[in-house]
Amino acid sequence: MKELLHSERLAAARVLQRVVYEGESLSKSLPAVQQQLADIRLRAYVQAISYGTLRFHHRLSAVLDLLVDRPLKQRDLDIRCLLLAGLFELCENRTPGYAAVSEWVECAESAGKGWAKGLVNGVLRNFMRRREQLLERAMADPVARYASPSWLIDTVRHDWPESWEGLLQAGLKQAPMTLRVNLLQTTRDDYLRQLAAENIAAEPLEVESAIRLSEPVDVNQLPGFNAGLVSVQDAAA
Numbered sequence: 702m703k704e705l706l707h708s709e710r711l712a713a714a715r716v717l718q719r720v721v722y723e724g725e726s727l728s729k730s731l732p733a734v735q736q737q738l739a740d741i742r743l744r745a746y747v748q749a750i751s752y753g754t755l756r757f758h759h760r761l762s763a764v765l766d767l768l769v770d771r772p773l774k775q776r777d778l779d780i781r782c783l784l785l786a787g788l789f790e791l792c793e794n795r796t797p798g799y800a801a802v803s804e805w806v807e808c809a810e811s812a813g814k815g816w817a818k819g820l821v822n823g824v825l826r827n828f829m830r831r832r833e834q835l836l837e838r839a840m841a842d843p844v845a846r847y848a849s850p851s852w853l854i855d856t857v858r859h860d861w862p863e864s865w866e867g868l869l870q871a872g873l874k875q876a877p878m879t880l881r882v883n884l885l886q887t888t889r890d891d892y893l894r895q896l897a898a899e900n901i902a903a904e905p906l907e908v909e910s911a912i913r914l915s916e917p918v919d920v921n922q923l924p925g926f927n928a929g930l931v932s933v934q935d936a937a938a
Contacts, residue, residue, distance in 0.1 A: 709743040710786065711808045713750035717782040720755060727755065745919040754789040756848065756873060761785045761792075763845035764835050768824045780817045783808050787825050791832075798829050848873055878917035881934040882910045892931060895924040911936055 712734050719730035731751055735744040754761060765784055766772075773781045787805040791798060802825045809817040828835060840846040843854050847869040858865040880903075882889045889905055889912060896903045899922065902915035913936065920926050920933060 708804065708808060708811065709738060709746045710750070710783075710790075710804055711811050712738055712743075712747045713754070713786050714779065714782040714808065714812075716747065716751040717754055717786060718779050720751075721758065721782070722778045727751065741919055741921050745922065748919060749917075750786050750790060752875070753793065754786045756875070757789060757792075758785065758848065759850065760839060760845045760848040761788045763839035763842060764788060764828065765824070767835055767838060768827055769820075777814070777817070779812055780809060780814060780820070783812070783817075783821060784824055787821065788828060791825060791828060802826055802829070875917070877936075878914040879906070879934060879936040880912045880914065880923070880931045882912060882931050883929055884910050886928075886930055887925075892924070895930075899924055906936055908936070 716727070716730050716734050719725040719734070720727050731748060735747055738744050738747065762785065765781070765788060783805055787801065790796060790801050790805075796804070802822060805825060806818050806822045809815065809821045844851055847854055847866075849869055849872070854865075854869065857868055861868055880892075882892050889910060893903060893905065893912065896912075896914075901918060901922065903912050904915070905911070906913055912931075923931060925931065
């Protein structure tokens, strides 16, 4: 895939390719790709699509395999990543379906593979038409149902035979984003007001300095983050 990224969707697909097929860590690949997009909102989109597609990678891969006649060649794994990210966006209903499909089709052109436009269009539109049927078929396999590799499913089932299914389902949930307010610079109540002014919904936690966001955001959207007013930290810590 070309390094000149023309859209947030192409950027997200590039992150997936670097993580899934090139062996990079998400913590390395995501910032490297995000910095090629000037708009903070687009960087946040890339993060959301990248995290979500990776979280459900096994499930999305199972669905995709039902939609293609034969596996894509090694040199076309960038197109596979476009399709996986497109399927995730359609599953999440983040954008009206046909508008999202159109954008992903154009990504194939921007990636220098105009031949794949028809493939991307056909696969994603087919998924829209047969969504429930395809998901039902895919999730007959525990790997797709729990979006986890078989070795992990077997391990959890062996170690926690009474609660393994609930544990695997819980692992699919997105962790909340928790902030630690620097009380040497501001108060938690004042920082909550700053968040409200930016339309970022949040609530205080029991710990005096802790705040939980209703939805994760790019840290660059957090008021005073670069000045050290807050840091991202797990609530338990």
